[in-house]
Amino acid sequence: MPALTARERRVLQLIAEGRTTKEIAADLGGPIENGPGPSEELDGQAGNSQQTDLVRYAVREGILKL
Numbered sequence: 314m315p316a317l318t319a320r321e322r323r324v325l326q327l328i329a330e331g332r333t334t335k336e337i338a339a340d341l342g343g344p345i346e347n348g349p350g351p352s353e354e355l356d357g358q359a360g361n362s363q364q365t366d367l368v369r370y371a372v373r374e375g376i377l378k379l
Contacts, residue, residue, distance in 0.1 A: 317376065325371045328364050329379075 317325070320341065327337045371377040 322376055325367060325376055329368045329371065329377050 323341065324337060327340055332340070368377065372379060
């Protein structure tokens with residue numbers, strides 16, 4: 314997986330905190346678009362299909378600390 318941007322790391326943190334897509338968009342200062350949401354973009358990069366898998370990946374890789 315390519316290195317994550319600061320924005321992608323922030324999205325992972327917000328997902329781990331249990332934030333909704335709307336809350337993540339508001340936190341990042343952007344509108345909700347009709348395209349893939351923040352977690353779907355990261356899913357594709359990480360080869361994962363669920364938010365739980367993303368959080369596990371982030372903890373395993375040291376991106377997030379519990």
